Amino acid sequence: MKKITIGVIGAGRIGKLHADNLLAMPGVRLKSVADPYLNPDDWSGRGVAPTLEPADMFNDPEVEAVLICSPTPTHAEFTEIAANAGKHVFCEKPIALDPDRVRKTLEVVEKAGVKLQVGFNRRFDPTFARVRQAVVDGEIGTVHLVKIIARDPSPPAPEYVADSGGMFLDMTIHDFDMVRFLSGSEVDEVHAFGAVLVDPAIGAAGDVDTAVVTLKLANGALAVIENSRKAVFGYDQRLEVFGSEGGVEASNELPCQVKLRTAAGIRAENPLYFFLERYQRSFVAELEAFIACIREDRQPPVGGRDGLMSVLIGLAAGRSMVENRPVRVEAP
């Protein structure tokens, strides 16, 4: 089997994670990693060519696909350059915070005829994929409700919050995608209540840290997302799809199943601490899917339009919260 040659742009936390996963994956050759701040020592002896210059990768005819894991404001431009260079693209979410910028990028990608997958890793989580499968198999009948709880274990630094695009585009964006994924429906309209209950510094940076978002779906179903930037007991990731024939739900995943029973009570482990632990398998699976699509010349299961829709829902949620009214989601 011919190996697919890949380059990774951006060697921060998520870039390193993807690179490590690619290095462990059969049928893949991670040729280079580009990052203006990378430390070459991190990559020595691993068969990877580190570079400070992304252009090296775009100009390398051997590289078939690139992973864009650089900071969000650079996603759209790098995606376009890569597409114009004939590379398939895996881009971390979001492609851009401005939907017009996303639309322009998607046009470039389409014209170039390359594949684009967006990093909505949760679709590839085995638990959530199983929930979706139950829906697809009709086990719960017609979907009536989708409920998602997504709470981080601790809030990001206020400096990060200021550049993140706000909680809806930074954090809830995953949940918007999950609502679309689990329901198999588009979102028509959104209402959001937000509050600053965790950290006043987040409020001072112009963001919220707690929210409940109600969504009306095109297929008639209703959805609700609950977010918090701080769950002291760990990463709280639960969801439920309820329908005409029953319901299917996913609980938190725990590091182990030990239960301690004492006079004080019965104690189980807290959930896996954060996304790197909880979604470890999904990060591998999303890249495996991307590679398989290149190899078999198929369209990736989560593409540019999905990336655009989540941004549009996030913007509608933001506007809803500010204007305190339900807001229709803009057409793609």
Added chain:
Amino acid sequence: MKQTTIGVIGAGRIGRMHTENLVHHIPEAEVRAVASPHLDEAWAEGLGIPMRSTENSAVFDDTKIEAVVITAPSGRHSELIRQAAAAGKHIFCEKPVGFEEGPIEDAIAAANAAGVQLQVGFNRRFDPNVCRLAEAVHNGDVGELHGLRVINRDPASPPIDFVRRSGGMFFDFAIHDFDTIRFLSGSEIEEIFAAGAVLIDPEIGNAGDIDTAIITLRLANGALCVIDNSRQARYGYDQRFEAFGSKGNLVVDNNRPTSMESFLEGGVYTDLPPTTFVERYRDAFIAELQAFVRCLREKKPVSVSADDALAAVKAAGAAKRSMDGNRPVKLDAAEAAGGSTR
């Protein structure tokens, strides 16, 4: 021991249940009369109830009766409260006390003027699970409260005749959840956004009601809450509650008839939740009447007040206006104040 003498108005499903609970589980009470236009004589006689009538006046005019339990259709509640107050009877009334604030306020005023007690049937407040959750929240176990979630799904849609006179899903069904949120949070509801849909039975839509809803609420203490309702959960009566805060999360799961888990080829199975509210809230239904009778006997104010009843109706009205107008609706803070939320 002199028993507290009670008359029951209405002998539908819930009227019969309350009557049986009084007869079988509350020795301090004596059910002296039951009145219902469709009274099952044999049933009432079998319980040893001496006065059985198709006329409510049989209850109101009997001077020995100290208290009435009103379980007639919801649309008649406020009128019956006024009649009971005029007759000087203490009142236990099923929820909701009505659909419109004006008549409810008049009924409450009549009860106050007559000096009789009025307790409303918010049975969740007497459920051991919900009580334990409330105690933990009020004890500060989750720290500062950030959110509550209530899942309230019926096992099967009610008959269309019932839907037509129920006042709609917010007044008939979610009314419990509005009260539970006030009870658990100890805070008032400030603002509501409700999204509703007809996904189960088009007949419910034709009757002007909905069968599925998501209601989000902003409380005066800042917490954000979610209620979800469905008229038909195939797997039983789905009753779950959570309280999330700065120190953690409290979860109350469904009760199960037994704790057996079956590990079989097709998967791991547990018992389904109970299939009716009568089963799920059996203890709560008894406890709320025990508390009512105890308060009458000890001459103490009842723990679920008329103001609580009114606050829940106001929330239901706001939810309806929110859904109909597709906009968030603020509850008047001044109006919503008062009542015991603990």
